Amino acid sequence: MHSKRRIFRLEEFSCTTGxxxxxxxxxxxxxxxxxxxxxxxxLVCHYFSGDxxxxxxxxxxxxxxxxxxxxIGPGKALDTNRYFIVSSNTLANLNARDGRTVTTGPxxxxxxxxxxxxxxxxxxxxxxxxxxxxxLLDHLGISQLVAVAGPSGGSAQAIEWSVEFPEMxxxxxAAISPGLYIHPFAAAMMECWVRPxxxxxxxxxxxxxxQKPPDKGLADALRLLTLTALSYDVLLGFxxxxxxxxxxxxxxxxxxxxxxxxxxxxxxxxxxxxEATSFVYMVRAFKLYDVRNRLHRSRAKYxxxxxxxxxxxxxxxxxxxxxxxxxxxxxxxxFMLHVDGGHLDGLTEMDLARSVLNEFLVT
Numbered sequence: 001m002h003s004k005r006r007i008f009r010l011e012e013f014s015c016t017t018g019x020x021x022x023x024x025x026x027x028x029x030x031x032x033x034x035x036x037x038x039x040x041x042x043l044v045c046h047y048f049s050g051d052x053x054x055x056x057x058x059x060x061x062x063x064x065x066x067x068x069x070x071x072i073g074p075g076k077a078l079d080t081n082r083y084f085i086v087s088s089n090t091l092a093n094l095n096a097r098d099g100r101t102v103t104t105g106p107x108x109x110x111x112x113x114x115x116x117x118x119x120x121x122x123x124x125x126x127x128x129x130x131x132x133x134x135x136l137l138d139h140l141g142i143s144q145l146v147a148v149a150g151p152s153g154g155s156a157q158a159i160e161w162s163v164e165f166p167e168m169x170x171x172x173x174a175a176i177s178p179g180l181y182i183h184p185f186a187a188a189m190m191e192c193w194v195r196p197x198x199x200x201x202x203x204x205x206x207x208x209x210x211q212k213p214p215d216k217g218l219a220d221a222l223r224l225l226t227l228t229a230l231s232y233d234v235l236l237g238f239x240x241x242x243x244x245x246x247x248x249x250x251x252x253x254x255x256x257x258x259x260x261x262x263x264x265x266x267x268x269x270x271x272x273x274x275e276a277t278s279f280v281y282m283v284r285a286f287k288l289y290d291v292r293n294r295l296h297r298s299r300a301k302y303x304x305x306x307x308x309x310x311x312x313x314x315x316x317x318x319x320x321x322x323x324x325x326x327x328x329x330x331x332x333x334x335f336m337l338h339v340d341g342g343h344l345d346g347l348t349e350m351d352l353a354r355s356v357l358n359e360f361l362v363t
Contacts, residue, residue, distance in 0.1 A: 017122050021104060022111050025103070028086060031055050031085040032083055039144050039146070045149070045161075047152035050154065054066045055072035068350065072085055088136055090282075095275075106118055118207045121277075123284060125288050147171035148162070153178075159302070166297050171360065174303070177321065179320055182287055183317060197221050197276050197279060219271035220267070222270045230343070240257050242257065243258045295330065302331070304319075304322055306346075308336055308337060311343065
């Protein structure tokens with residue numbers, strides 16, 4: 001299955017702060033076939049560091065398969081033989097430096113100055129992400145959705161859809177979700193991700209030299225993020241022997257352990273393509289997420305799919321969300337993924353929920 005990649009352009013967009021962003025460019029991908037009635041559409045929202053490439057094989061442009069390839073495709077949970085899937089980049093997408101992700105954010109050129117926005121870019125929120133997605137769907141002539149779905153930060157966007165545009169959204173699929181708001185513990189954890197960037201001497205208050213980006217701070221941030229997204233069992237699989245058999249960690253502080261070296265390498269590779277200011281903006285956007293006082297608007301039913309071993313957004317957050325939605329008179333259910341890989345299993349193990357999702361989408 002191959003995606004269709006396009007760019008959505010918008011002359012201007014008003015943020016929830018009241019500020020206006022001009023010359024918006026957002027990349028998006030589609031999978032499957034839009035039917036003549038345009039009523040077979042599922043919007044898929046990406047997670048914190050994800051992008052529009054939600055499905056499809058690895059190729060020259062994308063060295064890895066789409067991040068939700070386990071869920072999207074012919075015969076899969078989000079069946080492209082039946083549904084037309086749309087996935088778009090958010091504003092301030094983290095992958096702004098990878099050479100293929102189209103997004104408007106702090107690294108973009110401000111048309112009023114001819115220079116990068118950096119910290120002059122308006123603060124954006126999950127509500128802004130959803131409002132821009134709505135503009136994209138308007139552009140595509142889509143006025144009704146089968147569902148909005150997404151994992152992690154994508155689930156926050158999906159839930160936001162249910163209270164911002166309730167007339168369009170009958171179903172929400174929220175995998176590895178923070179629930180209906182960002183819990184203070186999760187918010188503090190996310191702030192811990194940010195602090196190494198802010199402490200990098202190259203950061204310079206967000207107005208860093210593009211030739212000298214704060215990549216060390218960004219790599220340290222990504223190390224923390226990756227660690228929390230894994231599990232005890234995954235780290236046990238890495239092992240805790242020496243990274244180099246000839247350099248015993250018991251002999252020198254400069255000699256490293258294998259698990260540390262694996263995390264360091266993964267973080268450094270990601271830091272080369274992510275953009276530090278966008279990382280900081282994205283954390284703030286999700287820390288501001290809270291739909292609890294807008295639940296009375298929703299007409300949707302919800303399916304939460306937590307991962308038993310998740311340490312980023314543990315299952316109790318989804319369980320609490322289900323209870324709260326039911327108390328508000330809404331229909332909400334939960335299907336637990338009993339897997340031991342941590343938060344990231346909400347991306348790779350979604351086939352385990354295929355039959356449940358298939359049924360949810362037609363009832």
